Amino acid sequence: MLTRFERARVIGARALQISMGAPPIVEVPGRTPLEIATNELNAGVLPMTIRRRLPNGKHQDIPLKWLIKNQPN
């Protein structure tokens, strides 16, 4: 599950890339970079990894794909 902060961050980062000319990874509907980024995220194709840290300093890298899988809707 993505937290709402992670979701916002991922979409924001990807939308920025698209707005600067990055090609969309898959053919997705959407007019604005934000829409495209959101659709890409929901399609589960973004090659991104989130690093989650614990208070004890340990961390774990989790591919976005995993997190998007069990998203409650």
Added chain:
Amino acid sequence: MTKRQTAHAEADDAGADVAAAGAKTEKPAKTVVASKRRVKEAASASASAKPNAPKNASPSRAKKPKAAGATGGEAPVPLEPTPDLGLAQGRASKARQPDMPLVDEVLARHDRRLPEMLVSQLKAKLAPLKEKLNEEQMVTVVEETYSSYIKALIEPGEAAGTVAAQSVGEPGTQMTLRTFHYAGVRELNVTLGLPRLIEIVDARRLPSTPTMTIYLDDEHKRDLTKAKDIASNIETVTVENVAKSIGYEMLNNFTIEVDAEMCEDKLIDINYIAKSIEKLKIPGKVSVEGNTITVEPETTDRAKIKRIRERIMDLRLKGLKGIKRVVIEKKGDEYLLRTDGSNLAQVIENVKGIDRRKVYTNNISEIAEVLGIEAARSAIIREAFEVLDQQGLDVDVRHVILIADLMTSTGKIRQIGRHGVSGEKSSVLARAAFEVTVKHLLDAASHGEEDRLEGVTENVIVGQPIPLGTGIVELFMRFSKEGT
């Protein structure tokens, strides 16, 4: 992935400090309520969906017990049943938990575990409905409970501390306008409202109106005379209290005329008074004649005699140190004692005929000393919540709990402020941002201190994204093995 909850938000001022602790705090109280409602809705919905189900299949309308009332407090500090502070643990209720394999089975399908207390309450609620609900409906109820619990959890990255600070702070501003400093509980004065709240948060060693509530044991609680006996043993009686008048005789002696009625009332013998005075070991003579005690010190120095006289007047003949007055109160059909002044250690250790487990004092530092830090934490929560509650301010307990956790997390009580939480931050920049900037920076420089830039304030100063909300997310553009 559930266990990988990220929680590294750190210090800002009092408020944001809480964030670190808060990020990993799961929230029981409200969830329980919320999910209960859910359960009820789901149950009645599914019940009415089935045509042959009895019309009144929805859960009984009977009053539901308070969420945690049944399980009691966690610490030796007695928690009166009224405020549900969400402190209860599942321990007590586990024994009575009905056997519901279906519930366990459904919950086991999910990757996050519900708190034991919630599970046992859910089981207790569902057990009587076994007949009325079919398996599918039962599963629906459990699923609903699970998902509303998950929804109520706080997300990593949330500024829980800031929210807590605001949630307590704003109602605080309302209090100033509406409160009077004192509210008379019978003859006793107890500080309430904002002054009391400040006192709690400042972690003052001595509250302005220390007071205890002492419950009596089974033998004594229904008998007024026995209650009075105990009260008179606790209440401090000084020589001054039983003296009718103090005479100034010649040069070097003075007399104390004892009020016989008073003595009888307090069960004190005049010879005992004289003996106690002798025990002070003041060089000189003490003699009793009728109702009069004559003290003849050896010295003739006026100032010294005056000092001796004061010492004698303040001499404690009976009772416990610090307990100025005891009032007997009737609550239901039992008597209990309320005191002006507090002495928890002595009361618990030495007073007979009381219910030790229920003794309560509003002196938090005393609780910390006698019963330990966990008890103090409960006391902070209870006291602060009661103040807010009394004012009719509806503050969620969990905010108060967070503050109490922050104050006690080091093992000793820290105040929220200069000499505690804000002043002991590990980050130089955060401390400098709080107060006496130059001094903190100079000291830090001369000690070669280092700032890890882990908190909110530091990063604001440096001009970086802060570790809160979206700023806490660490994102990599990376093709991992398992990922895309």
